[in-house]
Amino acid sequence: MNIPELNKRILQLVDIKASGSVNKFSKKINISQQKLNRLFILDKRTQKYPSVPTDIIVNISEMFVNINIDWLMTGRGEMFNNQSNENYSNNNIVTGSGNMQNNNSNNNQLVADDNLFLENAFLKKEVKILREQLEMQKKFIEILEKK
Numbered sequence: 160m161n162i163p164e165l166n167k168r169i170l171q172l173v174d175i176k177a178s179g180s181v182n183k184f185s186k187k188i189n190i191s192q193q194k195l196n197r198l199f200i201l202d203k204r205t206q207k208y209p210s211v212p213t214d215i216i217v218n219i220s221e222m223f224v225n226i227n228i229d230w231l232m233t234g235r236g237e238m239f240n241n242q243s244n245e246n247y248s249n250n251n252i253v254t255g256s257g258n259m260q261n262n263n264s265n266n267n268q269l270v271a272d273d274n275l276f277l278e279n280a281f282l283k284k285e286v287k288i289l290r291e292q293l294e295m296q297k298k299f300i301e302i303l304e305k306k
Contacts, residue, residue, distance in 0.1 A: 169215070172231075173195075176223060189218055213288060216231065217285065220281075225240050232281070
C-alpha cells in the first residue's frame with residue numbers, strides 16, 4: 160500500500176522546514192515525534208497508513224502561516240501562500256506536484272481570497288468537531304454525576 164497523499168505532503172514539509180528531520184519538525188509543530196512518525200509507517204495490524212489527526216494539521220497551519228491549507232489538505236495549488244519562503248527564490252514556488260514553477264502573475268488577491276475561504280471552511284469543520292467533543296464530554300459528566 161502506498162503512503163496517502165496527505166501524509167506525503169506532510170513529509171514534504173518535514174523535508175523543507177526541518178531538513179528531513181521528523182524530530183525537528185515535530186518540535187516545531189509541538190507534536191510528539193512518535194505521533195508524527197506514525198504517519199509515515201505502515202500499521203502492521205491493519206496494513207494501512209494512519210490518517211492525519213486534526214491537531215497535526217492545525218499545528219502545521221499555525222506554525223507555518225505561509226503554508227497553503229488547500230495544498231496541504233488536497234494537493235491543489237502551490238505549497239506556499241506567498242513567495243516569501245526562505246528556501247525558494249522570489250520568483251519560484253512549489254506546486255502541489257512538487258515542481259518548481261515561475262509565478263510572476265498578479266493574482267495574489269484571488270489566491271488570498273481563495274485561501275481565506277478554504278481556511279474558513281477548515282475552521283468551521285474544526286469548530287464542529289470541537290462542539291461534538293464537548294457534547295460527548297458533557298454526557299460523560301452527566302453519567303458520572305448520576306453514579
